[in-house]
Amino acid sequence: MDNKYLSEMLFPNIKKTPEDIEKQYPPRELPQDAKVTRFAPSPTGFVHFGGLFPSMAAERLAHQSGGVFYLRIEDTDAKREVPGAAEALINTLATYSIEFDEGAVLNESGKIADKGMYGPYRQSQRAEIYQVYAKKLVSEGKAYPCFSTEEELELIHQADKKAELKNTDWLSEAEAKKEDMLKARNISLEEAETHIKANHPFVLRILAKSDPDKKVKFTDLIKGAVEFPENDEDFVLLKSDGIPTYHFAHVIDDHLMGTTHVIRGEEWLPSLPKHLQLFEYLGFKPPKYMHIAQIMKLDENGNKKKLSKRDMGANMDDYTKMGYAPEAVCEYIMTLLNSNYEEWHMQNPDKSYKEFPFSIKKMSVSGCLFDFNKLNDVSKNVISRMDAENVTQKVTEWALKYDAEFGKILNSDKAYAQKIFAIGRGGKKPRKDLATWSDAKPYMGFFYDEYFEYEDAYPTDADKNDIIATLEKFKVSYNERDDMNEWFEKVKKISDDLGYASDMKAYKQTPDAFRGNVADISMFIRVAITGKLNAPDLYTVMQIMGRERCMKRIDMMIDKLKNSEI
């Protein structure tokens, strides 16, 4: 009865009962094995790679099973909340085609709204719900108010920190202080009443069953059987502002919203005993858990570290800036999520990753290193499969945003740009020059006079007179209407005339018999026209650039050679 009285004093305004709440959250009507999963970010910044990673798994698992995938905003920490972050989060998720069936959404005016029957989906709007259950726990003697001030707690944390740094010596002291604090759990009703009447702020703590010898066994769908000591920490349920901590909100929301599978990073594994205890206290059936291994990166000492916010590659918006196609990033994530994805994809090159039979069993238990090499490879393949029109559009869109001048130039003659991107595209073995949209400019800038420059010089052993002779002969013989063979025959002819081998095989047999070979002659022309030693097929390049531009560049090079010293 004391507890009942205490709960009334603590929550005088809460009239609803858990039963009232439950009525608003009926069981979902879904097929047998349908999974209900969610992504539950806190609006403290951008979408993190480590957040997108599990959310893709959650999305696949839900939709693959005919279930529901929803977005819940965990805005329980007003201090850390960044204005506009939730909206930005939703937008970023959309660009990675993470589609939610319900949850927080953006309405026409760009404001956050709820979609679905199991909301509200922003935890800040669910304060009353949490308090109903908090009141119940207090009335059952499973939770108690703690009137210790933050300053007092700070002292304890400092001791903890020192203990961490200096090891065991300090540990005993920290323990002692903790003991001291835990006396708060034995607060008398009178004492509590005095505090409450004086309007002292309090946090609500769980009254942990503290049997350190008792083990909790649990099966994680990824990690398998795990076992740990039962939670013995009186962790906070409700902060002094009446808003719940993650632990409390997680248990209540995922229960009410009917989440069947909680998919989250493995950094949550250590707090699982807390959650399990709460489910038990509240009489809820716990969901299935999947703790996904972390994505790591190498720190400056060569050690693996959890990919953190400040790291290169952490912010998903950065990939957009770098010019990665979202589908490439998603595919890369799939290769990390399910090791057999690549194999499947090779057999089904034309299918979307959303058709891949995603399997929990194939998920890795150990953390992996983020690998830009691999991302780039995946990305090159993705882009190589796109048609020229699509690539032109994507590059232009990207450029307009991040390289306005280049964007304008591309836009000024779309047909020209598209012809360039069509080079080596569409066949069975497409070129793979682009890993990101930002690779486009260095790859094809020479097609535009604005960006044309002599990036590569002729090799020092190339004979200047031969180059000039080549260019002059080429200029005379060039006919735009020649087909590729005719064109190349003319180049061969120039080779022969200048004592260069037109036949590579002959050259290889007796290289000394020639001044060089047809590859050298081609190179003389290529540098003049593209300013580079390496470029796509010269004939095609010239066809696209057009006679006038090509001849102009040849003249420029001839001038340059004639006027320069030796």
Place this chain on the structure above:
RNA sequence: GGCCCCAUGGUCAAGCGGCUAAGACGACGCCCUCUCACGGCGUAAUCGUGGGUUCGAUUCCCGCUGGGGUCACCA
């Protein structure tokens, strides 16, 4: 430090008691070839360590070592 998770090439990994230990990325080499890209072929490179169990361990168990995570009125 307590608790927990993890351990096959440089990276991602297949393997689920018996194999010359897949494959992909990367590196290197060769071929194709007018350069590049593509493609083809090939090379180097892996079971952390010590004990068990077993006829037989990469595989199962334990210890060690190593790496990671976590110990807030943050999520």
